[in-house]
Amino acid sequence: MKYKVPFVNYPLQYHNLEKEIDAAIKDVLNRGDLLLRSDVEEFEKNLASFVGVKYAIGVNSGTDALIFALKAAGIGLGDEVISVSHTFVASIASIIHIGAKPILVDVKEDFLIDVDEVEKVITPKTKAILPVHLNGRVCEMEKLMAIAKKHNLIVIEDAAQALGAKFNGKGAGSFGLAGTFSFYPAKILGAFGDAGAVATDDEKVAEKIRLLRNHGQKPPEVVCYGFTSRLDNLQAAILNVKFKYLLEWIERKREIAKIYNQGLANISQVKLPPAPDADPRYFDVYQNYVLKAQKRDELYAFLKEKGVETLIKDPIAVHHQPNLGLSHFKLPYTEELAKEVISLPIYPELTQEQIDYVMNCVREFYAP
Numbered sequence: 001m002k003y004k005v006p007f008v009n010y011p012l013q014y015h016n017l018e019k020e021i022d023a024a025i026k027d028v029l030n031r032g033d034l035l036l037r038s039d040v041e042e043f044e045k046n047l048a049s050f051v052g053v054k055y056a057i058g059v060n061s062g063t064d065a066l067i068f069a070l071k072a073a074g075i076g077l078g079d080e081v082i083s084v085s086h087t088f089v090a091s092i093a094s095i096i097h098i099g100a101k102p103i104l105v106d107v108k109e110d111f112l113i114d115v116d117e118v119e120k121v122i123t124p125k126t127k128a129i130l131p132v133h134l135n136g137r138v139c140e141m142e143k144l145m146a147i148a149k150k151h152n153l154i155v156i157e158d159a160a161q162a163l164g165a166k167f168n169g170k171g172a173g174s175f176g177l178a179g180t181f182s183f184y185p186a187k188i189l190g191a192f193g194d195a196g197a198v199a200t201d202d203e204k205v206a207e208k209i210r211l212l213r214n215h216g217q218k219p220p221e222v223v224c225y226g227f228t229s230r231l232d233n234l235q236a237a238i239l240n241v242k243f244k245y246l247l248e249w250i251e252r253k254r255e256i257a258k259i260y261n262q263g264l265a266n267i268s269q270v271k272l273p274p275a276p277d278a279d280p281r282y283f284d285v286y287q288n289y290v291l292k293a294q295k296r297d298e299l300y301a302f303l304k305e306k307g308v309e310t311l312i313k314d315p316i317a318v319h320h321q322p323n324l325g326l327s328h329f330k331l332p333y334t335e336e337l338a339k340e341v342i343s344l345p346i347y348p349e350l351t352q353e354q355i356d357y358v359m360n361c362v363r364e365f366y367a368p
């Protein structure tokens, strides 16, 4: 189906940068630099300085970034890690994959971890907290870091959706021992395939992740068992081109969020995300623009009919997925959100006409 307003538009972004991207790809191919070459190094430098940390290590996905960060932090079998269910399943899967136990708490009005719930579930087995900066907004990190310090817990931030977001001026991914990022194509900085990275100030963690992504090799030694999980050099070259536009894209997304917030403000059946200037502590990047909407499924169908593609990411809360063994958690607000959240298109290339059209359609649905 051809949408008037698609949810993402990969070809359009490519065509806008076609010359630069084609040149970067050709350059890499002509050099034959495919793995762990200068483009990866350049990207890692760019990323570390953008996030505000000493080291960034490129890996093949945001999921491996999480697994490696947890492993490098020494978390493993039998340890409890506190996180949320209102997230992409990868956040929780990473805890499972290292042999630890996810302890899930509810989220607050802004869809992020309810920090006040965290202390209630700490036990002698708790080793870490894994906050998720969902939708491009940073969790209440100062409060969370204070709890972590009080209880001697490690913090690994899932910042897959929050590159460039800040809390009190500090970048997502720079608060805890490590922060992880995804460059999945739909992310604000998206590769042409899978890609991810870990950001950290800790030299030992950085070194361990470099080993884990490349089978533990430090020639002639194999220091530990590892994985094939390098960030492709070609993807890094593409990301280096896109990096130049990141701040511009973030600003445009914030602008679109503001327009949506103003244009949809009077619809009582819909709860909007916080506006970009609503609280000076937060600098949100609106990876997703998520509404909590009454009659959500009907709205989705109506918008589809009108040619507006939206996304209902997790209609079943992750802890209610029958195959994951997490159904013992009772998380009322998370469960409510699974029934009510819907994401509108939000990417820098959207035109004013498209934005107006989306808003008109939403208004029309609620006030026919």
Ligand SMILES: Cc1ncc(COP(=O)(O)O)c(C=O)c1O
Residues within 6 Å of the ligand: 060, 061, 062, 063, 064, 087, 088, 090, 091, 132, 134, 158, 160, 161, 181, 182, 183, 184, 194, 195, 196
């Ligand atoms: C919150 C969150 N965590 C983790 C991930 C995993 O990243 P990836 O898809 O690159 O493995 C994603 C990805 O899309 C995500 O949104």
